[in-house]
Amino acid sequence: MNYQAYAHIYDDEYRDYTEDIQFYVRWARRCAAPALELGCGTGRILLALAEAGCPVWGLELCEPMLQRAQEKLAKLPAHVAETVRLVQGDMRDFDLGQEFGLIYLPFREFMHLASEDDQLNCLDAIHRHLTPNGRLIINLYDMDLVTLSQRSESNVPLYRQHGGDYVDPRNGQKVFLSSASHYKPATQTLHEERFYDRVDEQGAVVERRMVTITQRWFFRWEMHHLLHRANFRVHELYGGYDRQPVGEMGSEMIFIARPANEKELQSEVEWLENKLARIRTSKKRS
Ligand SMILES: C[S@@+](CC[C@H](N)C(=O)[O-])C[C@H]1O[C@@H](n2cnc3c(N)ncnc32)[C@H](O)[C@@H]1O
Missing domain, CATH: 2.20.25 (N-terminal domain of TfIIb)
Known part of the structure; x- marks a missing residue:
């Protein structure tokens, strides 16, 4: 999307769209601080987290969107503003030198990543920044067929x-x-x-x-596989911000994932080693 041209109207258009905010506030309170929002835009959700007492960082590609967030941040009380860090960067390749207990991509941000490489690079960067017990939240559209x-x-x-x-x-x-x-x-x-x-x-x-x-449109099991391939495990999946089940057509898909643990990764390594051994054996035979 051309967010350069969109920055000045974004807040007017979404001023009344607040239904997702408390969902992320609740998750930020459950997870170790700080949280990180990828594609934080003008700070619609991020600044609400800060005002609710949750330290949060935001990464945003588009300079005019980030500028709006910075202007709004400057109007908050100093004790709230100092819990926020805003960084210009690309969610497909970032290094913030900090681990996060929660990394979230609200409002269908992941759908901006068209290619498989972009998607996997983003998930890889997230993996490197998430604490071992951290949570990743990805919100996607679930439009009916x-x-x-x-x-x-x-x-x-x-x-x-x-x-x-x-x-x-x-x-x-x-x-x-x-x-x-x-x-x-x-x-x-x-x-x-x-x-x-x-x-x-x-x-x-x-x-x-x-x-x-x-x-880029994603279907439920495609996303499930993508997360698995990037060494995450789907922990919970919701169809809306009231944690309703997924599948009610025309609503949301909200994936809550966690990094795979050592045992899960070890069993994948063993599976791959077995596969490699079989390939080597059949090559020797032929
Ligand atoms: C739909 S807006 C959502 C903004 C904010 N999260 C919200 O919920 O209001 C998507 C944001 O993602 C940003 N974005 C798109 N691609 C990005 C990328 N590769 N890296 C970082 N931000 C990106 C856009 O510039 C835009 O501000």
């Missing part, structure tokens, strides 16, 4: 009105959201163009802005 197939049937994008219209607090003007999206099954990517139409008091459109977003 009917909607996905509607969006992939033709090259004509499906236009729909968002529920996210908002009022610009600076001038009271309404901003209407709509989008065109197209899902490509072959690459499991959904490409979306979002339009932000600012209207005046008479309802006339006075400005149209567009941002584009491409997200």
Whole structure:
């Protein structure tokens, strides 16, 4: 997504989206401090954690998004602000010189990683930064297959009105959201163009802005295997922030994973050694 162009409208669009915040606050309280948010954006969740007394670091690629977070951080009381560290960096390759009891990727951040290499590099970097008893939380969309197939049937994008219209607090003007999206099954990517139409008091459109977003789609067991391959184990899986079971179509997938322990890794090493031995034996025979 082009977050450079998005930074100035992000907080207006998601001002009322708070349903995930307490979920992460609860996990941050359960895990050893500090927590780390990858792709922390303008600090929507991260700053709420800090205000709830949870020390937290944020890593963010896009400078204007991080700048917004820094401006908001500067307005917090000093004793809260000093528990926060904001770092510009890439979640596919980072070295913060610090271990974390919780690393979380909320609001479908992992879906920005299109290639298998990017996904595995990110999971590897997370593994290096997580304490042995730490937790990794990854939130993904769980969109129903009917909607996905509607969006992939033709090259004509499906236009729909968002529920996210908002009022610009600076001038009271309404901003209407709509989008065109197209899902490509072959690459499991959904490409979306979002339009932000600012209207005046008479309802006339006075400005149209567009941002584009491409997200890599993940299915439940694909993610399960990916985590396993990166030496994590799925500890819990939820379909929403009230910890409801996964599978209620159109909702969320929230993976809670932990690093594999020594015994689990040892049994994988033995499995691979056996496999290698069999390959070597059959090579000798042929
Ligand atoms: C959907 S926004 C979410 C922001 C924030 N976590 C929230 O919940 O409001 C995704 C964020 O991930 C950031 N991002 C995307 N790719 C990234 C990468 N490779 N490394 C670090 N941040 C990245 C974007 O710049 C953007 O700020």
